Amino acid sequence: MVWYILRRVLQVIPVFLGATLLIYFMVFALPGDPIAALGGDRGLNPAVADAIRSRYHLDEPFIVQYFYYLQGIFTGNLGTTFSGQPVSEILARTLPVTFRLAIIAIVIEAVAGILIGLIAGLRKNGAFDTVSLLFSLVLISMPIFVLAFLAQFVFAIQLGWARTTVSGEAPFSELILPAFVLAFFVVANVIRLTRTSVIENLDADFVRTATAKGLSRPRIIRVHVLRNSLIPVVTLIGTDFGLLIVGATVTEGIFNVPGVGNTLFKAILLSEAPTVVSFVTVFVIVYLISNLLVDILYAFLDPRIRYGK
Amino acid sequence: MSQPILTDPMDQHRIGAPLLEIRDLQVAFATQGGMVPAVNGVSLTLLQGETLAIVGESGSGKTTTALSVIKLLPGSAQITGGSILFDGVDLTTLSEKELQKVRGKQIGFVPQDPMSNLNPVWRIGFQVEETLVANGKATRGQDARAKAIAVLEQAGLSDAAERMRQYPHQFSGGMRQRVLIGIGLSSTPKLLIADEPTSALDVTVQRVILDHLAKLTAESGTSVLFITHDLGLAAERAQKLVVMYKGRVVEAGPSIELLQNPQHPYTKRLVAAAPSLASQRLQHSSTSVSGADLRGDDGVDVDLVATAEDRAARAKKSLTAPPAVQVENLTKVFQISSGKLRSEPFTAVDSVSFSIAKGTTTALVGESGSGKSTVARLVLKLDEPTSGRIVVDGRDLADTRGKDLLALRRRMQPVFQDPFGSLDPLYNIGATIAEPLRAHRVGDRHEQRARVLELLDQVSLPKQLVDRYPNELSGGQRQRVAIARALALKPDIVVLDEAVSALDVLVQAQILALLGELQSELDLTYLFITHDLAVVRLIADNVCVMRKGKIVEAASTSEVFDNPREQYTQELLAAIPGAGIKLGA
Numbered sequence: 001m002v003w004y005i006l007r008r009v010l011q012v013i014p015v016f017l018g019a020t021l022l023i024y025f026m027v028f029a030l031p032g033d034p035i036a037a038l039g040g041d042r043g044l045n046p047a048v049a050d051a052i053r054s055r056y057h058l059d060e061p062f063i064v065q066y067f068y069y070l071q072g073i074f075t076g077n078l079g080t081t082f083s084g085q086p087v088s089e090i091l092a093r094t095l096p097v098t099f100r101l102a103i104i105a106i107v108i109e110a111v112a113g114i115l116i117g118l119i120a121g122l123r124k125n126g127a128f129d130t131v132s133l134l135f136s137l138v139l140i141s142m143p144i145f146v147l148a149f150l151a152q153f154v155f156a157i158q159l160g161w162a163r164t165t166v167s168g169e170a171p172f173s174e175l176i177l178p179a180f181v182l183a184f185f186v187v188a189n190v191i192r193l194t195r196t197s198v199i200e201n202l203d204a205d206f207v208r209t210a211t212a213k214g215l216s217r218p219r220i221i222r223v224h225v226l227r228n229s230l231i232p233v234v235t236l237i238g239t240d241f242g243l244l245i246v247g248a249t250v251t252e253g254i255f256n257v258p259g260v261g262n263t264l265f266k267a268i269l270l271s272e273a274p275t276v277v278s279f280v281t282v283f284v285i286v287y288l289i290s291n292l293l294v295d296i297l298y299a300f301l302d303p304r305i306r307y308g309k
Numbered sequence: 310m311s312q313p314i315l316t317d318p319m320d321q322h323r324i325g326a327p328l329l330e331i332r333d334l335q336v337a338f339a340t341q342g343g344m345v346p347a348v349n350g351v352s353l354t355l356l357q358g359e360t361l362a363i364v365g366e367s368g369s370g371k372t373t374t375a376l377s378v379i380k381l382l383p384g385s386a387q388i389t390g391g392s393i394l395f396d397g398v399d400l401t402t403l404s405e406k407e408l409q410k411v412r413g414k415q416i417g418f419v420p421q422d423p424m425s426n427l428n429p430v431w432r433i434g435f436q437v438e439e440t441l442v443a444n445g446k447a448t449r450g451q452d453a454r455a456k457a458i459a460v461l462e463q464a465g466l467s468d469a470a471e472r473m474r475q476y477p478h479q480f481s482g483g484m485r486q487r488v489l490i491g492i493g494l495s496s497t498p499k500l501l502i503a504d505e506p507t508s509a510l511d512v513t514v515q516r517v518i519l520d521h522l523a524k525l526t527a528e529s530g531t532s533v534l535f536i537t538h539d540l541g542l543a544a545e546r547a548q549k550l551v552v553m554y555k556g557r558v559v560e561a562g563p564s565i566e567l568l569q570n571p572q573h574p575y576t577k578r579l580v581a582a583a584p585s586l587a588s589q590r591l592q593h594s595s596t597s598v599s600g601a602d603l604r605g606d607d608g609v610d611v612d613l614v615a616t617a618e619d620r621a622a623r624a625k626k627s628l629t630a631p632p633a634v635q636v637e638n639l640t641k642v643f644q645i646s647s648g649k650l651r652s653e654p655f656t657a658v659d660s661v662s663f664s665i666a667k668g669t670t671t672a673l674v675g676e677s678g679s680g681k682s683t684v685a686r687l688v689l690k691l692d693e694p695t696s697g698r699i700v701v702d703g704r705d706l707a708d709t710r711g712k713d714l715l716a717l718r719r720r721m722q723p724v725f726q727d728p729f730g731s732l733d734p735l736y737n738i739g740a741t742i743a744e745p746l747r748a749h750r751v752g753d754r755h756e757q758r759a760r761v762l763e764l765l766d767q768v769s770l771p772k773q774l775v776d777r778y779p780n781e782l783s784g785g786q787r788q789r790v791a792i793a794r795a796l797a798l799k800p801d802i803v804v805l806d807e808a809v810s811a812l813d814v815l816v817q818a819q820i821l822a823l824l825g826e827l828q829s830e831l832d833l834t835y836l837f838i839t840h841d842l843a844v845v846r847l848i849a850d851n852v853c854v855m856r857k858g859k860i861v862e863a864a865s866t867s868e869v870f871d872n873p874r875e876q877y878t879q880e881l882l883a884a885i886p887g888a889g890i891k892l893g894a
Contacts, residue, residue, distance in 0.1 A: 203383075204425065205420060205422060205425040205426045206425065206426050206427055206428040206429075208381055208420070208426075209418070209420050209426045209427070209489070209492075210428070211381060211412065212379060212381055212412055212413065212417075212418035212420070212493075213412070213413045213418075213439070213440040213443060213444075213492060214409060214410070214411075214412040214413020214414050214440065214443050214444050214496070215409075215413075215439065215440075215443045216409060216443070217405070217409075219439075219443070223431075223439070224428050227430060227431075228428065228429075228430055231430070301430070302429075302430060303429070303430060303432075303476040303478070304429055304476070304478045
């Protein structure tokens with residue numbers, strides 16, 4: 001098990017380096033000169049421009065700049081925005097909000113997805129199964145902004161159960177509606193996967209043997225069907241965590257959640273390179289860590305992997 | 310070595326009143342075309358303390374009959390008529406809740422495939438304990454643990470206490486089957502249903518496990534309903550036999566009697582075709598089943614004794630032929646990952662030498678893990694040897710590359726075990742058989758088509774099959790197609806890797822007869838890889854017995870069977886089911 005985790009951790013390193021190099025290169029290769037843009041229409045004094053360039057190491061070769069950037073990541077110095085705010089400060093303010101949002105969404109996704117999937121799988125081709133299939137299809141085919149506006153309109157404006165937008169503090173109660181939107185954006189896959197693996201496991205030989213052993217039906221479902229079916233589902237939900245952090249951009253925009261997605265979106269509009277690079281880097285790290293956790297969780301759930309190679 | 314427990318029909322002192330009475334059972338499967346009957350009016354009676362075997366081919370309804378007793382049928386199956394009286398209660402009328410009290414507690418079940426019948430995510434101990442708790446034999450915790458260890462020890466698992474914390478994938482097939490037998494017997498049921506409990510295991514393991522099962526059930530007076538496709542095994546293990554064919558009972562009676570004097574034509578064919586019994590008949594040179602209708606459904610004669618005797622007569626002249634394949638000191642070492650960053654060498658094939666004379670058959674026999682299939686892969690050059698030489702028709706395989714290798718592959722063709730996996734489901738039969746011709750650019754479209762039809766004829770398949778797809782064919786037909794494909798390029802050498810192992814006995818007999826005919830017709834050389842010694846006797850001229858990568862004994866077939874020198878060979882021979890049954894005595 002220790003070896004398994006160590007190998008997974010080691011595998012993260014090259015992926016991290018490759019991904020950050022790529023991001024840095026792409027931002028670097030963007031057309032336009034941010035320094036020149038700083039001067040606006042009047043243009044910048046060449047001496048000032050040079051001073052700024054050398055201060056941000058912009059006069060050095062690409063790969064050297066990349067190493068300065070890596071150094072920054074590991075020392076917590078992520079640069080400053082054009083308005084002079086340290087990027088790390090913005091991250092420290094926005095990341096917890098997005099995390100909170102994603103965690104609420106994951107809980108909703110897991111509970112709703114597994115429950116609906118389990119019932120649909122146990123009553124294959126029944127009325128519930130058919131309705132859940134239609135429901136999942138609608139969810140899958142609906143873009144997230146439609147879902148978000150719809151939720152806003154029905155629950156906030158028509159029914160008045162929630163606020164249309166989230167206030168500055170982003171308290172738990174106000175995040176529930178955007179979290180539902182996020183969860184419903186990804187829940188369809190969980191429903192389908194749970195349903196499929198429940199059906200598969202119901203047919204498994206060991207479930208038949210469990211019946212022959214004289215176990216009660218509820219115990220068979222809980223211990224032998226659900227536990228085995230959850231292995232792929234948990235993996236899917238785990239990877240969704242990364243997806244939700246990253247994918248929160250649109251939802252955060254619509255509900256005005258002061259999270260990373262919203263901030264990144266604004267930074268892209270302003271071509272604020274340090275903010276964009278830092279945020280995307282954080283996304284990469286979040287993604288890598290959540291995938292790492294999924295791998296470890298997977299080994300925890302499936303002894304064949306834990307005790308395998 | 311314990312002797313196989315032979316059941317004497319006279320030994321009935323423990324056998325009492327009827328325990329299980331199946332009357333006119335009807336089971337049907339729901340399909341798109343309506344209800345299709347799978348079991349059609351089956352009746353049988355099992356007495357207390359008795360062992361009864363249901364014998365039949367796949368699709369005969371034997372498993373469906375057995376599973377009906379405790380309603381373990383798949384969702385699409387339904388009992389449509391008849392009754393199943395167990396201890397005076399009609400099981401077909403019980404509710405799911407009531408059945409739950411019968412399952413495990415009063416009727417134990419040992420399933421067929423030890424690999425898939427234990428839940429991979431729970432520890433062995435957990436899976437035994439939950440059975441004991443569910444059937445009220447133990448309370449959760451220390452009590453269940455102690456009793457579970459006792460159950461596993463009784464099932465013959467060594468160091469049961471330590472093994473409780475292990476997972477199924479850390480167990481071998483034989484050990485898993487012991488666990489399943491332990492679970493089946495854990496609540497000392499009155500009846501045990503054993504559905505092909507050892508068909509996935511090596512013969513020597515099979516023998517040890519069945520001996521143990523017989524001992525346990527005899528001690529507790531448990532009746533056993535034994536399901537098997539192997540007539541020899543059934544006769545050896547059960548007092549009574551019920552032979553099923555296409556959902557009906559065709560013949561039933563005391564085992565030895567039924568075997569020595571089969572009445573129904575189907576039973577006669579089955580007795581004639583079972584390799585274990587045929588090999589037995591050769592052994593005792595007793596009278597073969599005379600007057601039996603041995604013609605198969607498609608008109609192919611299946612008297613394996615005749616086939617084998619024919620071969621023996623021919624063997625003498627051909628053994629002097631020059632070698633077609635020569636293997637010298639062949640060694641294959643695999644690097645096995647041992648969990649850490651290191652890997653350990655594992656010698657799968659250990660300096661193996663043999664040669665096959667042109668036009669003859671050499672069989673490589675061994676149990677799983679003996680390295681026999683690795684030898685086949687090396688001979689086919691699907692894998693490179695670590696050291697040693699393989700010479701085919703005077704050419705060293707190691708130096709054969711590019712065009713020469715292609716030419717060599719034309720002359721040496723494989724047939725593999727699984728007739729379901731080795732045919733592409735998207736290719737029709739014609740395209741499947743013609744594929745080697747296309748790959749080697751032999752002839753134009755027209756000639757290829759003609760060759761395909763000729764090949765279908767050679768393997769006794771109707772020409773109409775040319776446009777059909779594999780899923781429309783039976784297992785035996787598929788294996789014929791695989792053989793036709795192997796013969797398409799007119800090879801001299803055919804490597805048959807467990808080519809008949811997945812087939813029903815009657816089909817197996819037909820394919821063995823076909824292989825024999827083709828060999829004498831086309832002067833083919835066979836390398837025949839198998840785990841089944843009984844089959845070897847019928848097809849091979851020479852036998853190499855492999856164990857743990859080494860050849861432990863190599864001699865002509867008759868020598869190996871009549872005077873086995875090595876103890877391992879003797880064990881293998883003794884483990885052939887039905888070995889102890891005297892036929893025609």
